[in-house]
Amino acid sequence: MSPSKEKRHQAVLDFWNDRARLAELAGSNDFVAKELEVSTLINHIRPGQKILEVGCGNGYTAVEFARRLPVDIYAIDFSPEMIESARKLADERTLKGRVQFEVADVRKLSSSKSSFDLVYTERLLINLPDWPEQAKAIQDITARLKPGGRYLMCENSQDGLDRINELREACGLDAIAPPWHNRYLRDSEVAALEVKGLKLAGVHCYSSTYYFVSRVVNAWLAAQEGEEPQYDAKVNQLALLLPSIGDFGQGKLWIWEKR
Secondary structure: OOHHHHHHHHHHHHHHHHHHHHHHHOOOOOHHHHHHHHHHHHOOOOOOOEEEEEOOOOOHHHHHHHHHOOOEEEEEEOOHHHHHHHHHHHHHOOOOOEEEEEEOOHHHHHHOOOOEEEEEEEOOHHHOOOHHHHHHHHHHHHOOEEEEEEEEEEEEEHHHHHHHHHHHHHOOOOOOOOOOOOOOEOHHHHHHOOOOOEEEEEEEOOOHHHHHHHHHHHHHHHHHOOOOOOOOOHHHHHHHHOOOOOOOOOEEEEEEEEO
16 A cells, blocks of 8 residues: 555544544434434345444444344444444443454455355445545455345445535535545446446435435525524434435445345
């Protein structure tokens, strides 16, 4: 790895180690969007599955899955502080399944020989600096799947964010930029990716309605009152009750299947 990339990697690690102290908000300040991710992913999980989460953060999602379902989850993250928080969270919950947390880096997954029924990530790949590293991570992650297994790639789309920003501009709102440590995926990059023995089985724009309501409607209403939009606004809660319509959300679920 080049010195510049290693320096960036360390800065991202420092960022996530620092956020570990924020408890349930460590992974995202938008706790409503986080719940939407969890509810979307759990629809694809079955009792008895052996599951790998790469980039588990504070462990909230893995613990929720193990709390609700009898599954066996092995969850990793490169932040020691996040793993410590995840273990504490698991100890505080009554679980139907099992969950194990370990410090590990997605860039070194190739050394692992374990295989899983299902692997998932939540906004992990976007922490990598460019598409070549992201594409390699997808290849390494899916290599951990059993034949017939699935990789649930819950990541952020730059194209989806661009469409939200077009709507925000029409309403007189400022554009939203990805955080400094994120490089959002391009839909065309993912669609063109070819990995031997792997197929892209589907793409779910699960966050479209929520991001339209929260980042456009709620933001515009708040601007009219001279206020900052709040994540717990009632209109945001309403968005969770509605089906996903269109392709306006930055959060997307790409579903990969191993032949």
